[in-house]
Amino acid sequence: MSVPTFVLAVRLRFVSAVLAAAGMILVLLMVGALFPAVGGSIGKLDLPKGVAELLGGADYSSLTGWFRSEIGAVYGPLVIGATAITAAAGSTAGEEEEGILGLVLAHPLERSQLVLAKAAAVAVGVLIVAAGTWIGLVAGVAVAGGGIALADLTALSVHLAFFGFMVGALALALAAGTGRKTVAISVASAYAILGFLVNGFAPLVGGIEWLKYLSPFYYYESNDPIANGIDGADLAVLLAAALVLTAVAAILIRRRDLRG
Amino acid sequence: MSSEIAISTHGLTKDFGGGNGLFDLDLEIEAGEVFGFLGPNGAGKSTTMRLLLDLIGPTRGSANLLGLDSRADSLAVRRRVGFLPGDFQLYPKLTGEEVLDYLADLRGGVDAAVRDALADRFRAELDRPIAELSTGNRQKVGLIQAFMHEPELLILDEPIAGLDPLVQQSFHSLLREVTDAGRTVFLSSHTLSEVERVADRVAILRSGRLMVVDSLSNLRSIAVQRLEVGFAGDVPATAAIEALPGVREARRHGSHMDVSFAGSADPLVKALAAYDVSSLRSHEDDLEEIFLSYYRGGEER
Incomplete structure (x- = not known):
């Protein structure tokens, strides 16, 4: 890994990652503050099973259900996923298309080392947002009156981070393989959105239930980290996928013609 | 080596x-x-x-x-x-x-x-x-x-x-x-x-x-140069100038003549010396003219 490249990549994305983390903290504080007034009165929504599944059960009567639906199901993965995908695609294919890499890679630096440095920087960005999520969860739950174990809040944050590693690595592999930022962002985002829908609906349809195993959301939330804590096997799958995709990125960029 | x-x-x-x-x-x-x-x-x-x-x-x-x-x-x-x-x-x-x-x-x-x-x-x-x-x-x-x-x-x-x-x-x-x-x-x-x-x-x-x-010096010797010559008195016949070694083209505009030539300028200068030359302007030869002169060289062979 190229250390100067890693340091610079972290630096260039640091402010936006911290802002995303700060936004996450504010949103979670508001979500926590709203629970006493809103959560109890909504109760458990009577929705079709698949839709309820997409919304994290849509059980707003308990604090756990409230945070699971408000943050765990959609907002958290959305922010983490967007952070990871834009950073991965922007710092590789984006810089390539802008004509920056044509200069950087004329220096004595292996392309794979550059990609690994960018991958590590994406991971740092994801961890910053995940840390913000954790702080926000702890603070939001406290504002709501408490009642969710710290370990479970940590579990949700950790699962979110690993989800971010995985979709970020996918965007990295696409960006490194094609050199096209929009391809990387749109395909990785489409995969995440499709994965979100598949994870909600596939279990309802006989014969295609297995599709859920291809969704990152299955490993991120099917074992309900905010209620049941960390699931080591799920995290291992997400991490393994992230590592394999990062390795693929490092290999794909090696012999390809540089664009821009 | x-x-x-x-x-x-x-x-x-x-x-x-x-x-x-x-x-x-x-x-x-x-x-x-x-x-x-x-x-x-x-x-x-x-x-x-x-x-x-x-x-x-x-x-x-x-x-x-x-x-x-x-x-x-x-x-x-x-x-x-x-x-x-x-x-x-x-x-x-x-x-x-x-x-x-x-x-x-x-x-x-x-x-x-x-x-x-x-x-x-x-x-x-x-x-x-x-x-x-x-x-x-x-x-x-x-x-x-x-x-x-x-x-x-x-x-x-x-x-x-x-x-x-x-x-x-x-x-x-x-x-x-x-x-x-x-x-x-x-x-x-x-x-x-x-x-x-x-x-x-x-x-x-x-x-x-x-x-x-x-x-670069060989290139220069092959490159076609353009000279704009002004005459105070008689203007030489274009045919006579074009007959000089190296001269590719001569065009008369009133008391001026545009001459393009390749290689040494000496024959041209010697010929012009017989006339009352009031001005000389050399044009920067550009890349396109050098291309063209190489093309012409190719065609003649």
Whole structure:
């Protein structure tokens, strides 16, 4: 890994990652503050099973259900996923298309080392947002009156981070393989959105239930980290996928013609 | 022997399809020379340079830099080469100083004194964000990074583009210092005037194919020059002037005559001496005319 490249990549994305983390903290504080007034009165929504599944059960009567639906199901993965995908695609294919890499890679630096440095920087960005999520969860739950174990809040944050590693690595592999930022962002985002829908609906349809195993959301939330804590096997799958995709990125960029 | 050759290419080809790219380039650049690479935009100059730096891979053929293979030994090549890309960008939010810090770190550090001297020489504004710099000032940062590790070989794609005349002068003197120290410069341009003061030899590329490699003085002797002659009294017959050795064309406009000729000006000057010549104006021969003269040479054979 190229250390100067890693340091610079972290630096260039640091402010936006911290802002995303700060936004996450504010949103979670508001979500926590709203629970006493809103959560109890909504109760458990009577929705079709698949839709309820997409919304994290849509059980707003308990604090756990409230945070699971408000943050765990959609907002958290959305922010983490967007952070990871834009950073991965922007710092590789984006810089390539802008004509920056044509200069950087004329220096004595292996392309794979550059990609690994960018991958590590994406991971740092994801961890910053995940840390913000954790702080926000702890603070939001406290504002709501408490009642969710710290370990479970940590579990949700950790699962979110690993989800971010995985979709970020996918965007990295696409960006490194094609050199096209929009391809990387749109395909990785489409995969995440499709994965979100598949994870909600596939279990309802006989014969295609297995599709859920291809969704990152299955490993991120099917074992309900905010209620049941960390699931080591799920995290291992997400991490393994992230590592394999990062390795693929490092290999794909090696012999390809540089664009821009 | 091989140590005296800075760059050699053998059948180097990059086929982009549709006739675009670079085809069968055989080139040899000696250590210590300034070698000009001329051609219109899209002729394949940048493609050649990108192939040398292993930013793109050849369709076929090979290239050797400083005795190293451009593909297999690319990392070692890049350690010893300074490169200025033709259309490059730098991190827009960083200052010139920060960009140079990063690029120096990629080389494991550079001599700060060399870097500072270059910045002084070019009067570069290194404390401002790249996004706020003009093209010329960004080009200065590009030049500093190419020279700051004192590479044995410099590959510069359109280095003079955007530089004001004063900076061009300091760039030219820098090139002389570099070659005096035995280092090699391979630079491209789409106009002859940019390279004629600095290049020892020149290659002309057109549509991805090498037209000619020649010394600048030979090129000059072959190139068609244009002379505008004003006469105070009698004007010579155009047929008589066109009959002179080397003269390709003579056209009369009243008391003036436009004469284009190749090679020595001597026969023409001697013939004109019989007349009352009131003015002489020599026209800068441009790249296109040199191309044309080579084409004409080809057709006549």
